[in-house]
Amino acid sequence: MNIGDKIKAVREAKNLSQKEISNMVQMDQSQYSKIENGKTDPTTNTLEKIAKALGIELSELFISDKIFKDINSADKTIMEKIRLIEMLDEKEQASIYNIVDGLVASKRLRNSLSNALSL
Template identity: 85%
Template sequence: MNIGEKIKTVREAKKLSQKEISNMVQMDQSQYSKIENGKTDPTTNTLEKITKALGIDLSELFISETIFKDINSADKTIMEKIRLIELLDQKEQASLYTIVDGLVANKRLRDTMSSALSL
């Protein structure tokens, strides 16, 4: 299995599209497709960006193929979302964090009220 095939295997296991990954690494989708299909060899810098977007270490592309059978996409989805949040500017991130904080506070209040009412 070549590097492109390994990248594709990880991407598909995580149920991500080529477009999602190419957007994360700020690369044209057709260029990304060429990497997965082995039509072009990516630079080390490009490989680092791709593996970061996929949530794996660069070294994992060069070790045993059995590692790719153990990918659990359900465990990785939150990491993918965090990577997407990192693409937002600081003001957008602050807004998102404010929303999350509000939702968490609301949940804690509901839990507290529910506990108090059940006494």
């Protein structure tokens, strides 16, 4: 299986379209299609962007085909949200991270109190 085939397999396993991935990596869809079809060899930089958009490590495109058995399409919405957050400026990202940190801290506090009360 060549790189293009692996990219396509991951994309399809995650129920993503070529258009979605090409938009995430800011590439023309026809150029992206050529990569998947093995008609052009992508640069390392392009491969890094594609791997990031697919939510995998770049190295996973070069290892065995085992990766394709482990892909779960359930993480698609989370990855989409992370990509949207990455499009925000630093101040907006910091605000979102502060909200998430606050929610996680609140959850941990509730769990701790619940455990303490059940003793």
